Amino acid sequence: MIEKTYQPADIESRISAAWEAAQAFRAGRPERRDAKPYCLVIPPPNVTGSLHMGHALNNTLQDILCRFERMRGRDVLWQPGTDHAGIATQMVVERQLLERQQPSRRDMGREKFLERVWAWKAESGGTIVNQLKRLGASCDWSRERFTMDEGLSRAVLRVFVSLYNDGLVYRDKRLVNWDPTLLTAISDLEVQQVEVRGHLWYIRYPVEELPDAYITVATTRPETMLGDTAVAVHPEDERYAEFVGRHAVLPLVGRRIPIIADDYSDPEKGTGAVKITPAHDFNDFEVGRRHHLAQINVLDTEGNLDLAGNSAFLEGVPQSAELDETLKLHGVDRFIARKTIVARLEAAGVLEKIEPHTHMVPHGDRSGTVIEPFLTDQWYVDAKALAVHAIDAVRDGRTVFVPKNWEKTYFEWMEKIQPWCISRQLWWGHQIPAWYGPDGKVFVAETEEEAVARALAYYAETEMITPIEGRDMALDPERRTPFLIRDEDVLDTWFSSALWPFSTLGWPEETEELKRYYPTDVLVTGFDIIFFWVARMMMMGLHVMEKVPFHTVYIHALVRDERGAKMSKSKGNVIDPLDLIDAYGADALRFTLAAMAAQGRDIKLAKSRVEGYRNFATKLWNACRFAEMNGCAAVPGFDPRSATETLNRWIAHETVHAVREVTEGIEAYRFNDAAAAVYRFVWNVYCDWYLELAKPVLLGPDGAAKAETRAMVAWVRDEILKLLHPFMPFVTEELWAVTASADADGAMEATPAPVSQKKGAASRAKPSGKASKTGSRSASAKSTAKSTAKRSAESEPADPPPSGNGGAGAGRATLLALASWPDLPGLENADAEAEIGWVIDLITAIRSVRTETNVPSAAQLPLVLIGASASSRERAERWAEFINRLARLSAISFADTPPRGAVQLVMRGEVVALPLAEFIDIPAERARLTKEQAKADADIARVDAKLGNPDFLARAPEEVVEGEREKREEALARHEKFAEALERLKGVE
């Protein structure tokens, strides 16, 4: 028995439990062992995160695909899991420590701190998973993985070591993007360019060889001048030709630096002379290499000036009072130092001018602080080498992007890819498996034992072990091994994410799952992580597995706020999907996201849409109730092809049409089209017309027609539940179960569905606070009480439903989630379509004219068909009862001319008259007819313009021309009918 009111909250948790109990989403279910596998890996959310709108969209689309393919019989593995999210998670925990005034990360030490992070992971790690379950994500939750699992960690080590051995991972000293707040290097992708209004400072550097001459450089970063090692001008810049080869004397420092010619210098920018600071600028670094300039790092890791005791800085600089003054800036923050230096330059009279200047400044995407190009040793992946195959794979179509235009973005980035800096100076993550010997020699191995063994072998052959500063050279007396120090750094989180499609399937073990499900089928993700993740999975998948990780990459839009801005906590414009689920149900949210997921466009989410689709779920609910109340129950073995009633043949025809639209929509990743198709079918076809037209039969006397109609109502309902299930899994599963129990009541050979049994118990056991607030409590309480009484008379099956039974005709032995997707050959029926189409058009026309002429809705009018053809006459007689009911008629008759005072309308070229002398307003009626006639005239004019064009007749395809001719005939006939009608109206006056 279906509850009177649709309350999503009541249903959802119960249905989730039923799926879980039946292990409905487990991959490799026994009955599907021979089925074709279908695999998706979830984009792993941050383990300590919570569900946001992007997740909701991303996972809704994946779930639609998975449920669809599962119903089509595939052996589906939707692989779930979470990501350790190195920087983000470490930051959260550090903030907690600060807030609780507990010892800082450094105070407590690495081991204790990591314990602390694991504890936080244990505490909050379930949140996102539960939220995904609330959304209805049909992942195989028994296979949940975490990027720092033992297995996945082993995969990370294995890949790192193998890349190192292949020379694709290496250590290098070069400039990196350094985050002075987080004290770690970050990759290019983690740097955000932010427009900043700053200044350009013009500084005069005296030229040593030419008294009173100077060269002016412009800079946005005066503080880095302390590390200048040259001034560069363009080789062809005549203004500075005489300076090249001479030297400038660095103000405030006194260092003598060469003036060099390099075409990096752009005569258009600044003064055309640019200061070169190789240790603090990526471009200058390259210039410095070309000219063998010293690299003078004048900052420490936290972004403070590092001067005193800095041998590189002091080398070759003469003692002076000026220098002594500058050395006082040691330890001062870079931005404070900037001000001081500018003031001192001004005091020294070398500050030529200051201009306002807007430019892009790199910021860390996590910390928000200004990134410092910084000279350090880091680990890199030779991305360029790996990218070659990843580019080829997309070029030759082994992997395709949907929509296709993202391939261009992918290529563009891949083709100019830079070395990927993978080391992070963090603690939370996969520690790099590299050990250093006393002489700095690196040993990379999966285990410490192996590294030690390699070191022993190495040092056995090496007589000389050169001591290096600060390192203890003694051999470990216990183990008699060289003293090795493990690299403290961890790997970029995306390194482990890049392995996700195979590491989650058990690699490096050769597991059954790996063989069966790799390569996976589709990756569904947002365009914002094409570079971070998709590109790197392509590289790693091809390198490690030698096969693309997925055949298709479906790129969906970003969910934005109603103004189109990216949702972010800092902007405060976040809509919490959980709030929407609470308010309207997960099904409504899912349907909204699917309906709005048109390719190539961002989603600006409007709450009203969600509400509208909640109403849609309610509509479905009530349609099912209607069916139930009218004894419409699935008839085992019912074959819709055997239907004889035209109405039933028509709805079967329409069902086929809807099935095709929905199927093709999902297959083409056109989720919005699929959603729109099922929406239209359910509401505008099944509810608005089929059920309305079926009412006279269902309310009429028993007999063959009624039995057939009942069976058909239930059959179409079931097809609808299937079609809608990928979009709205909860309400459909619920209705599937509940209607099954109705079937049982109806003495059909249906199996009672345990789901609905449990449901009664659950909703009685703990009525939710919400339910009692709705006001419909009393109604639903009554119906619950009734159904409870009924149910308690039935036997309660103790076991969960036998799963996986294909449900061959017999009731609901299976969950809807495991039912078969509709495949309905042989149901098209053009005759039924034509006939019911005629009925619908007639009813619509009558309703329209009734409203326009202000006929009270309760009034029952007679209808006269004027000069009806034989077929129209037959149809009218056959459908009289139906038309009368829906158009509120008293009777239908036939005549050659309309009665006096009748309103006349034209429907499919025939005149229909409604004698309503008592309601008719002659002037208004004339106006109405004239307007209709004008419409016909406009149509004729438009068509004539085309048909009068010889080029059109000559060049347009035959059927188009023919179509125009038909339109003209139709419009002409319409014009005539209205002309006649107007003529007759004159007779009335």
Add this chain to the structure above:
RNA sequence: GGGCGCGUAGCUCAGCGGAAGAGCACUACCUUGACAUGGUAGGGGUCACAGGUUCGAUCCCUGUCGCGCCCACCA
């Protein structure tokens, strides 16, 4: 500077070569025995602008104007 995308009904968006569509909002009527989270009917759009291709353009091409995003760039 390089690239991508968007300007269609009041709002949020589909459609993308042969007579302008949906949801929400709006107007009128309807407590009809599934549903007022509903029903019926209706109003509302020179599809940003200008050229071009075509028998035909909201749809293809070019340009202009607005808007957004990505990448690069600290003189």
